Amino acid sequence: MDLKLESFTRLYPDLLYPGKNDRDPEGGNPAVAARYMLDTLNPLSWRRLGTHPATTTVMPAWTFFVAPMLGAIARRVRKNGGRVVMIVHNVADHDRGGWKARLMNWQLKAADGFITHTEELARELRDAGHLQPITVVSHPPYADFPEAKGTLPRTHRLELLCFGLVRSYKGVDIALKSLASAAINDVRLTIAGEIWNDREELLALAASEELAGKVEIIDRYVSDQETAELFARCDAVVAPYRAVTGSGVLALASRYRRPVVVSDLPGFAGLVDHGRTGWLFPVGDDAALAHLLRNTITREAALAMNANLEQTGDGNDWDKYANAVLALAQPERRI
Structure with missing residues (x-):
């Protein structure tokens, strides 16, 4: 061919x-x-x-x-x-x-x-x-993406990742508001990808007193190798989209065997088994996401999903x- x-x-x-x-x-x-x-x-x-x-x-x-x-x-x-x-x-x-x-x-x-x-x-x-x-x-899954080399050290008990171009419909502000409301310690949310929309609002949220020391923003293109390091370091990938018909971020999470935290949109609900391969919450409901962060999503809970995540890649x-x-x-x- x-x-x-x-x-x-x-x-x-x-x-x-x-x-x-x-x-x-x-x-x-x-x-x-x-x-x-x-x-x-x-x-x-x-x-x-x-x-x-x-x-x-x-x-x-x-x-x-x-x-x-x-x-x-x-x-x-x-x-x-x-x-x-x-x-x-x-x-x-x-x-x-x-x-x-x-x-x-x-x-x-x-x-x-x-x-x-x-x-x-x-x-x-x-x-x-x-x-x-x-x-x-x-x-x-993106099988051609490289393996991580372990160059990004963990510095917090719970590491979360929002990945990809930052646009309004992706709900990064929801993730920030939820993390602030959850009031949990020893957590870091990394936002990796160029910010296209709502820059001032997002930077103000990230700089708030409630999120001091809890947010890392990488506002630029992220190479494949750096992508591997970010996914390997995180415990879970957060995608609180307001609208979606599909997402390459979930395929990347599958590649690196990481559970996802996603809004229960039809485009996501069929791809995530709540409690087995990730967590679902009502679209746009930052209080519900904060509840999950406070009571359910831990490093241990994410690690416990590893066997289920291995199975989801079969035949796909x-x-x-x-x-x-x-x-x-x-x-x-x-x-």
Whole structure:
């Protein structure tokens, strides 16, 4: 199989991208070299890729801003006899709006088939009128992420981690308010990832008297190796999202066998077994999360889940994922 990876010379303009860097400074996976040619603001680059003689094009669907470009490429690919499989992370943006949903729908209409990571997202596609074949396959653990070397020392009895780009819908403020209310000692919450939204509010919460010495903020891109060290050091990963259709953070937690503390959104509830592989609490309820932190979530409780976390990885691998994509690309193929 001849595999080509096309990526972006420019994904977002500076106005829409508050981060410092949208490209992996470590260069990504050397086994598959990316060709950087796509520019979301230059339709000529879309046209060049759309005429590329690929039998199957696999693309993401995740935000309205790139939907016009990806929809145009998909239509050109199909016009030239290729098939298009879309890996759908969002049917509509987290910051929902009517015109944004219409742009997303325009892209999604150009697919021959969809991959989603949850049944909830598959239902959203059907409810939006997309009748193409849909395969639901869980996000596999990131097996290619490195092992930790143990370079980050533990300094607190309980180590918690919020990981990834910090945006309003991810509820990092809920984690901070809950930790302040829980009033527990010898705990550290590490927030690792560029802060895109609500910076002043989050920094003020972290600097409050109740959280003195309990919060570490790493406001920048985090390399794969540093990611490994952060997950290895923590006892549990906290993801108090207000909205979600899937999360790569849970796949990372699975990779490093760490339990998760998540809001009981449909996109999470089917992935977390409360009390066995993590803990669930009502969406947006910082008092409920504070109760869990005060009474239930301990280092010992997290360690006791290790055997259950080992079991959750069985059969949930990248071969299964790749076969699901190929089955949509080649309808006669079976997983």
